[in-house]
Amino acid sequence: MKMTGNYRQGIERFIPSPAEAVVLATLLFFTWYLYGGTGNDVFAGLSTFIVVAIAWVLGVAIRVALNDMRWWLLVIALLLVMAPWLALNTFQIAVMTEVLVFSLLLHGLNVVTGLTGQMSLGHGALVGLSAYAVAILVDHWDWPLLPAMAAAVALTFAFGFALGIPALRLAGPYLAIATVAAALVFPLVLKLDSVQDYTGGVQGLRLHKQPQPPGFIGGFLENESIAKIPEQKKFAPEEVQVKERQKFAQATYLYFLCFGVAAIGTFAAWNLQRSRFGRAFIAVRDAEVAATSMGVNTALYKVTAFGISALYAGIAGALLYMVVAFVAPESFDLFNLSINPIAYLVIGGLAAPGGAMVGAFGYKWGPEVIKKIARTDTDFDKLQGALTGLMLIVVMTRMPQGVWGSLTRLNSFSWKALINETKAWVLSRTIAYWLAIALGVAVVIAIGAWFAPVWGVFAAGLLVVAPQDAWAGVFLWLRSLPAIGRRRAPAPGDAR
Amino acid sequence: MKWHRKTWMLALLAIIAVLPVLGIACGDDDDEGDEGGTPATTATTAATTAGGSPTKAATKSPADEIANIKGDTTGVTDKEVKIGSYYAKTGPAAVYNDIQLAWNMYFDEVNKKGGIAGRQIKFIVEDDGYNPSNTVNVVKKLVEQDQVFMLFNALGTPTGMAVLEYVKAQGVPSLFIASGASKWANSGPTIIGIQPDYVTEGTVLGKEMAEKQKGKKYGILYQNDDFGKDGREGLKKGVGTALTLVGEETYEANAADITSQALKLINAGAEVIATYATPAQFAGVLKSVKAQGKTVTWYSSSVTASGSTAKLAEGAMDGVITAGYAPDPTDPDPDVQKVVKFFKDHGVANPTAFHIVAWVFAEHLERLLTVTGKNLNRSSLIYAMENVAFQGDWTSTLLYKPTIITKDDHRPIEAMFIQKWNQAAGKFDFDVSKIIDSETTKR
Numbered sequence: 001m002k003m004t005g006n007y008r009q010g011i012e013r014f015i016p017s018p019a020e021a022v023v024l025a026t027l028l029f030f031t032w033y034l035y036g037g038t039g040n041d042v043f044a045g046l047s048t049f050i051v052v053a054i055a056w057v058l059g060v061a062i063r064v065a066l067n068d069m070r071w072w073l074l075v076i077a078l079l080l081v082m083a084p085w086l087a088l089n090t091f092q093i094a095v096m097t098e099v100l101v102f103s104l105l106l107h108g109l110n111v112v113t114g115l116t117g118q119m120s121l122g123h124g125a126l127v128g129l130s131a132y133a134v135a136i137l138v139d140h141w142d143w144p145l146l147p148a149m150a151a152a153v154a155l156t157f158a159f160g161f162a163l164g165i166p167a168l169r170l171a172g173p174y175l176a177i178a179t180v181a182a183a184l185v186f187p188l189v190l191k192l193d194s195v196q197d198y199t200g201g202v203q204g205l206r207l208h209k210q211p212q213p214p215g216f217i218g219g220f221l222e223n224e225s226i227a228k229i230p231e232q233k234k235f236a237p238e239e240v241q242v243k244e245r246q247k248f249a250q251a252t253y254l255y256f257l258c259f260g261v262a263a264i265g266t267f268a269a270w271n272l273q274r275s276r277f278g279r280a281f282i283a284v285r286d287a288e289v290a291a292t293s294m295g296v297n298t299a300l301y302k303v304t305a306f307g308i309s310a311l312y313a314g315i316a317g318a319l320l321y322m323v324v325a326f327v328a329p330e331s332f333d334l335f336n337l338s339i340n341p342i343a344y345l346v347i348g349g350l351a352a353p354g355g356a357m358v359g360a361f362g363y364k365w366g367p368e369v370i371k372k373i374a375r376t377d378t379d380f381d382k383l384q385g386a387l388t389g390l391m392l393i394v395v396m397t398r399m400p401q402g403v404w405g406s407l408t409r410l411n412s413f414s415w416k417a418l419i420n421e422t423k424a425w426v427l428s429r430t431i432a433y434w435l436a437i438a439l440g441v442a443v444v445i446a447i448g449a450w451f452a453p454v455w456g457v458f459a460a461g462l463l464v465v466a467p468q469d470a471w472a473g474v475f476l477w478l479r480s481l482p483a484i485g486r487r488r489a490p491a492p493g494d495a496r
Numbered sequence: 497m498k499w500h501r502k503t504w505m506l507a508l509l510a511i512i513a514v515l516p517v518l519g520i521a522c523g524d525d526d527d528e529g530d531e532g533g534t535p536a537t538t539a540t541t542a543a544t545t546a547g548g549s550p551t552k553a554a555t556k557s558p559a560d561e562i563a564n565i566k567g568d569t570t571g572v573t574d575k576e577v578k579i580g581s582y583y584a585k586t587g588p589a590a591v592y593n594d595i596q597l598a599w600n601m602y603f604d605e606v607n608k609k610g611g612i613a614g615r616q617i618k619f620i621v622e623d624d625g626y627n628p629s630n631t632v633n634v635v636k637k638l639v640e641q642d643q644v645f646m647l648f649n650a651l652g653t654p655t656g657m658a659v660l661e662y663v664k665a666q667g668v669p670s671l672f673i674a675s676g677a678s679k680w681a682n683s684g685p686t687i688i689g690i691q692p693d694y695v696t697e698g699t700v701l702g703k704e705m706a707e708k709q710k711g712k713k714y715g716i717l718y719q720n721d722d723f724g725k726d727g728r729e730g731l732k733k734g735v736g737t738a739l740t741l742v743g744e745e746t747y748e749a750n751a752a753d754i755t756s757q758a759l760k761l762i763n764a765g766a767e768v769i770a771t772y773a774t775p776a777q778f779a780g781v782l783k784s785v786k787a788q789g790k791t792v793t794w795y796s797s798s799v800t801a802s803g804s805t806a807k808l809a810e811g812a813m814d815g816v817i818t819a820g821y822a823p824d825p826t827d828p829d830p831d832v833q834k835v836v837k838f839f840k841d842h843g844v845a846n847p848t849a850f851h852i853v854a855w856v857f858a859e860h861l862e863r864l865l866t867v868t869g870k871n872l873n874r875s876s877l878i879y880a881m882e883n884v885a886f887q888g889d890w891t892s893t894l895l896y897k898p899t900i901i902t903k904d905d906h907r908p909i910e911a912m913f914i915q916k917w918n919q920a921a922g923k924f925d926f927d928v929s930k931i932i933d934s935e936t937t938k939r
Contacts, residue, residue, distance in 0.1 A: 091640035191720065191748060202721045202749060203657050204628055240568045243667070247640075324632060326658055330750070331629035380623070 050220075054081065076357075080259065084252040085224075093251040094323070099364045100255070100262040101319045105337075106345050106356035106363075107269040108312025113342065114351035115278060116305040117285030118167050122179030124337030125186035126163070126310050130156040130317025131327045132190065135205040136198050145211060149318040156317065160310020164303040183338040187329035204328030207321060213253035221249035258319055265312060269353040272308070281305055282351075343388060347395045349402025358404045558883040562868060567875025568667060571645030576616045577865070577872060580644035582624045582634050583651045588750050589626035591775045591804060591850075592651050595674065596621050598854030599649065599861075601842045612865040613872065620644060626651070626749060628658035635659045639666050646671060646877065649690065649857050653677045653723040654749060660687065669874055671864070671881070672857055672908070676798075677722050681906045685878050688906045690857055694726035694772065694797065695733075697819045697912060700932055701795050702734015704817065704914045705768060709793065714739045714768035715761030717754065717781075720746040727772030727797055742766050751777060755784040762790050770795040779808030786812040793817070798912070801924065802849035806917055814919035821912050822853050822894055826923030831893045852894060859892045860899065860908065896931055 057077070079086065087093045105127060112120045133152035137143040143151075166178040190199045199205065213221060222245040272278045280301045283291035292298050321327055331337070344363040349355025370384050399406040426434075571578040583596040603617045611617060620642050622634035631652075638644045639662075647663065647670040650656060656673050663670045664684055672690040673680055676697060680689035705714065716731060718724030724746065732741075742764040745757035754773065758781045761769055769792050771778055778800045785792065794816045801818040803825065823829060825836045825847045835855050839847040867885040868877050886901035886908065897911040915926035 089641050089643075091637050094636060094640070193746075202628070202654055206658070206661055208661065237566055237568070240570075325662070326629070326632045328628040328654075328658065330627045336629075 057081075084248075084255050090247050090251040093248075093255055095364055095368065097251070097255045097258050097323050098320070099360050100258040101316050101323060102341065102363050103262050103357045103360035104265045104312050104319070105316035105341055106348070106359045107265055107353060108309040108316065109341055109345050110269065110351065110353070110356050111272070111281070111312070112305050112309040113345065114355075115273065115281040115285060116302060118302060118305065119172065119176040120163070120179045120306070120309070121176050121334070121338045121342070122163055122182035123309070123313050123341065124332045124334060125182040126156055126160060126313035127317035127320065127337050128186050128190075128327070128329075128332030129159060130314040131321040131332075132199060132205070132317075134318045134321045135207070135327050138207065139200075139205050140198055145207075145322065149322070152318050153311065153314040156314025157307060157311045160313070161303055161307045163310065164306025167302045167306060168299050180334065180338070183332075183334045187333055190329040199329075202329060204326055204331075207325035210250065210254065210322065210325050211257070213249050217253060218246075218249045221252050222246060224248075224252075254323055258323065261315060261319060265315065266353050266357065269312075269356070273351070273353070277301070277304070277308075340388075343392055345402075347391055347402060349404030349406075352402070352404050354407070355402045355404035358402070358407075362403075558879075559867075562876050562880050562884065563871045565871065565873070565876040565879055567873035567877075569645075569873045570643050572615070572872050574614065576618055577612075578618050578620065578642065578644050579646055579648050580620050580622070580635075580638035580642060581648050581650050582622045582631055582638070582655065584626035585621075585623035587625035587627065588752070588776055589652065589774055591808075592674070594804070594848065594850040595649070595854040595857070596651070598839065598844075598847075598851045599858040601839065601844075602855060602858035603862075605838075606862060612862060613869050615865075615872070617865070619648075624652075624655055626655060628654050631655040631658050632662070635663065639663075639668050644668070645872075646874070648672060648861055649674050651675070653726075654721040656680075657722060663687070667874060669877055672860055674857070675723065676726070678726055679722065683906075685882065685903070686874075688881070688901065688908065690860065690908050691798065691853070692819075692821055692910050692912050693907060694723060695730040696910065697798055698727040698730020698732075698772070699734040700730075700912050700914070701770065701797075701817075701819050702731040702736075704734075704819075705731075705770065705795055706735050706738035709768050710738050712739055712767045713742045713765050714770060715742050715764065715766035716744045716770050716772075717757055717761060718744070718746055718772035719774065719777075720748055723799075724772040731770050731772075739768065747773070747777065749774070752780075753777070753784075754781050757781075758785055759788070759790075762792055766792065768793045768795065771800075772797045773800065775800050775802065775805040775808060779805050779810075779813070782809045782812040782816070801915065803846070803922065804848040804850060806919065806922070807846075811919055813917045816917045818915055818917070818924075819912050820849075820915045820924065820926065821909050822849065822856055824849055824915075824924045825852055826921070835894060856892045856894050856909075859894075863890060 083096045084093050087096060105123065108126075109120065109123055112118050130152045133155050134145070134148045137148035137151060138145055163179065163182060167175055170178055189195065191201050212218065280291070280296050283294065283296055284298050284301050284305075288298055341359070341363060344359040344366070345356060346359075347362055348357070348359025366388070367380075367384060370387055371380055395402060581596065583593055584590050585593050585596075600619055600621070603619065606612060607616045620638060622638060624630040624634050635647070635650075638647070646668060649672045650670060651674045653675040656670075656675055656677065657679070660670075660679070660683060664686060667686065669686045671688050673688070674691070675689060676691045676694040677689065678693040678695045680687055681693065714735070716728050718728050728744065735741075743761050743766065745754075745760055747754040747757055754777050758769060762785070771781070771794065773781070773796070778796060782794065796816055796818045798819045798821060800816075801820045801824075806813040823832050825832065827833075832852070835852060836847045838855075839851045844851060864877065864881055864885050865872070868880040881901055882903045886899045888898050888900050891898040895909065895911070899908045900910075901908055911931050913926050913931045915924040917923075918925050
């Protein structure tokens with residue numbers, strides 16, 4: 001981390017510097033001038049406001065980026081703001097919206113798993129609880145959406161504390177199993193006869209009206225959507241095009257609602273890590289006894305970690321219902337929402353807000369990409385398991401801090417070091433070891449090419465030789481071949 | 497210090513407890529002001545676009561009118577029409593996948609002959625694993641990313657229910673849904689099922705039970721969703737008081753085994769069990785109940801009426817009575833055998849009842865697209881369906897009665913019969929003369 005002259009702390013980051021003030025004032029003038037000519041004052045005011053707001057956010061981002069030398073933060077922020085216009089269609093906007101929603105869940109998991117070191121596999125139940133609470137309040141008691149979401153988040157927050165109580169007595173795998181109970185039972189409870197009137201049973205509950213963009217924002221977005229109308233519909237009757245514009249406005253509005261919440265959530269997660277709480281969490285994770293002797297109330301902090309985590313999960317659940325407009329018990333099963341998010345959090349990077357964002361991205365887009373690779377839907381099922389397992393293995397062995405951790409270390413990246421490290425790693429194993437691996441890979445490719453000539457690549461081998469996650473086992477086995485593997489005892493400088 | 501923290505926590509919990517109350521208060525003031533907006537606009541646009549009723553109907557015949565209707569041509573070009581569907585290719589309901597594969601074969605053949613009205617029919621069939629949460633996702637993809645013209649023969653009741661509102665709001669016609677939920681018949685012009693609805697079917701089955709099993713004890717075993725519940729409603733209506741109900745058991749759509757539920761009913765004294773279950777589970781329960789040496793008379797929904805269910809049941813399906821609306825592939829009727837030969841020529845070793853119904857569904861779509869003709873858009877399609885294509889004189893080559901669809905009657909196939917599986921002959925026994933046409937006995 002490089003300190004520069006204009007290094008600022010805390011709230012100061014958000015105050016424009018004199019130079020930025022000049023830029024903002026210029027932008028203000030020009031946008032007002034450009035849009036003022038339309039004669040629509042509300043529209044002109046709004047556009048000006050939006051442009052200036054974006055400039056201001058960018059100013060802050062630039063400063064943070066300069067201070068931390070993480071220039072890609074800027075790029076990511078820009079891409080996220082522009083996502084609705086970069087997306088090819090409204091479906092992709094919806095997927096991006098879900099990425100933002102799931103980033104909140106992953107932030108929450110991060111607090112419990114990454115910072116405090118407690119294993120929770122019950123977060124699917126928390127997300128579901130919140131989503132269902134909103135759904136029932138809206139559907140059954142006709143609450144407006146916003147208060148219902150607030151109430152659901154509060155409920156989940158409270159429930160999270162309760163979920164944290166086992167954490168006081170249990171540790172490691174025992175805690176994981178205790179929390180798994182919540183995730184396993186939750187979908188079943190929803191389908192009980194006695195609550196079906198409220199939860200809708202297997203049929204789930206639908207949100208009948210998603211929030212619509214308020215008039216002037218809607219108008220603005222509809223105007224900006226002209227390029228978004230699919231080629232097919234450009235010659236369709238006027239009302240079809242109007243509908244298409246409304247669709248874009250609606251999707252983009254939802255996106256930015258979630259964008260706002262996710263931005264605040266990410267900032268809060270980032271701050272939390274540097275706060276007294278965050279340090280206490282890390283102390284509990286790294287050395288519980290030492291933390292206790294330093295005066296950290298471990299019980300309180302463990303429960304609080306679960307509470308904060310549940311708060312995030314609750315917000316994610318409420319937003320998820322708003323975005324998808326549908327909940328069913330199957331959405332909240334163990335794999336979908338409890339285990340997969342943790343897997344992707346690990347891939348993204350534990351104990352870093354950026355890791356949660358990357359993880360959420362992988363969680364939503366991973367399956368979409370794999371679907372493109374797989375030829376049939378049965379292939380997709382297998383391939384998804386195999387590739388997720390493979391990714392986990394690669395990340396755990398080659399980048400222990402996840403994708404994000406590796407990215408942040410790019411600052412001190414040098415090709416020379418990489419070459420040296422790789423060389424040392426290759427040389428630390430015998431020729432027999434590499435021959436064995438080469439032979440294995442050759443066999444896999446050969447079999448893959450034989451059975452599926454179209455692929456003819458590694459992926460086919462994965463499918464044929466090792467259905468599902470068995471491939472991960474093969475890798476583990478290869479890694480545990482010290483007898484033919486290592487030539488000498490590992491030195492501290494060796495790559496893992 | 498400790499005490500202070502506790503009070504702090506208590507205060508926090510108190511705030512949490514109060515928040516929902518505040519929420520209610522806010523809710524009352526709010527009056528749905530900010531989320532209200534214009535929720536109905538999209539829906540009404542959809543309805544008006546799709547309805548597209550002609551104004552000059554008096555001077556022109558409905559068939560000529562089709563050429564003048566303007567509407568949404570998403571997914572249609574002069575060369576091609578893109579049609580979406582979702583099916584369970586994986587998971588417990590994957591047996592149905594045969595249907596989708598079969599109508600794909602049918603339209604491959606149609607495409608080879610030049611397509612319909614010069615257009616090739618291109619299907620995009622997504623896998624939702626019979627899981628409503630997945631369905632929401634795949635349908636969004638079909639509509640917004642793939643830009644399909646319409647949905648055809650999408651599979652499943654709970655899955656269809658999950659996306660019904662969305663599909664309606666988007667104005668995408670979802671036609672000939674492979675599900676017999678009674679809901680499709682009154683979900684607006686753009687939605688229509690294909691097979692007889694489960695309430696009607698259940699009533700037919702129930703009446704048969706009341707006639708043949710009078711005075712016995714019976715139990716109902718059904719899938720815990722609209723499919724099962726519709727069936728149960730019909731069964732009870734049909735049976736009336738002729739049999740004594742000893743119990744009702746449910747199971748979840750993704751359950752692997754439902755034997756314990758059936759044994760519960762048998763232990764309660766049931767001599768007859770009526771089931772609304774999907775083929776895999778039904779076959780499983782038949783097998784294990786037989787293995788336990790219990791004898792019971794089974795009545796089952798038409799969804800299990802197929803040789804492939806019998807194959808899954810490994811001989812335990814003998815004597816099972818089901819309702820049916822399409823012939824079995826073992827039927828010697830020349831039309832049926834022609835279809836069987838068609839599928840055999842396309843590499844299906846043993847065409848089942850699923851292939852037969854797939855043929856029937858495909859014929860319906862072909863008829864509709866042919867009648868709609870050159871001017872194909874969402875409004876003209878619905879207009880053709882309600883006013884021209886199915887007006888009483890067109891019958892699928894494999895069915896016994898004509899299909900009738902009008903503006904007020906969105907229930908295409910309504911004629912049914914009772915059949916009994918004969919394991920020795922490997923086919924269903926039934927009497928064609930005893931077809932019950934619900935068309936005449938409208939509810």
